[in-house]
Amino acid sequence: MSSHEPYYTSRQDEIDLREMFLVLLKHWKGVCLTGVAFGLLAAVYAFFIANPVFESSALLVPTQTSATDQLSSAAALFGGKKLGSGDVDLYQSLLTSRTVMHNLLRSPIRDMSDTGNGKIKPLYSVLNLDTTNALGLWRTVKGLAGCIQVGTKESGEGGILQVTISFGSPWLAQQIANNVLDLGQEELRQVRMERYEVSLSRLSAAVDKAKTEWDSTAKRLAGFRDRNRSISLPDQMLELSQLEMEKQEKEQTYLLARREYELQQLEREKATPPMMILDPADLPPKKSKPKELLLISMGIFLGLTGAVVYVLGRNAFTSSSKQITE
DSSP states (O other), rough: GGGHHHHHHHHHHHHHHHHHHHHHTTTTTHHHHHHHHHHHHHHIIIIIIIIIEEEEEEEEEEEEOOHHHHHHHHHTTTOOOOOOOOOOOHHHHHSSHHHHHHHHHHEEOOOSSSSTTTOOEEEEHHHHHTOHHHHHHHHHHHHHHHHHEEEOHHHTTGGEEEEEEEEEEEHHHHHHHHEEEEEHHHHHHHHHOOOOOHHHHHHHHHHHHOOOOOHHHHHHHHHHHOSSOOSSHHHHHHHHHHHHHHHHHHHHHHHHHHHHHHHHHHHHHHHHSEEEEEOOOOOOOSSSSSHHHHHHHHHHHHHHHHHHHHHHHHHHHHHHHHHHHO
């Protein structure tokens, strides 16, 4: 008896699948109409309700210094991500910082709208933003930051970064992208200059200290030689040797500090500008979102799926109710 149970179970499964197919075939018109209805709703949303989004992109290369290159090589040796391609987080944070966003709202924009007549206005004026409204200003800053995305170009090799701005009009997307790059360039330049100034001030103090110690040791050596015209005693020879060695040591310390100071000065000059713009922001010829065909396809799919689930579920519930009644 038990040897026939698998065959019986498989027969039951086949009967269930056939029953499901017959149920769907019986209600095929309703299923199709539901799919078409959802597709029409998706089309209405895509063409008449959803706000269009235009994307403008620019390409840039961060300025690399020798210190950065050394850190990149070290990161690569330990299996880490090179800084050339890892600058994404830095530039994403920089270009979307509150400082840059507030400066962006005050930056000049040529109003190319139907009523703007090409006049140059601050961005907050073009957006009709009340800057005295703290909550509205905060929301606008958050919204602008969310429109900016930084990523690597294609494979990410070469350290080329792509900055993409998404906005509701093509001319705004292009102008905002260019302004963001200019503001980010200036902000990063100031950050780097402040960092180098702090480093240079410390190195300058170290150089002055090393020079003072070297001069002091040289004077002591010269004074010793003036006091001892004839150096013949072992103690005199030993003290002279110690003074000469100390002078050489202080001289080397001074020269090393001086060299480091000069290298930092060169690094500061190389870090300006902090990034090179290879390709400025373009004027998007067409909107990137919403993707009408994709939305319509998803609407039809969801409508068909929902209709199938509803028909099969209702049939299963009806069958269960009949069995309980019997």
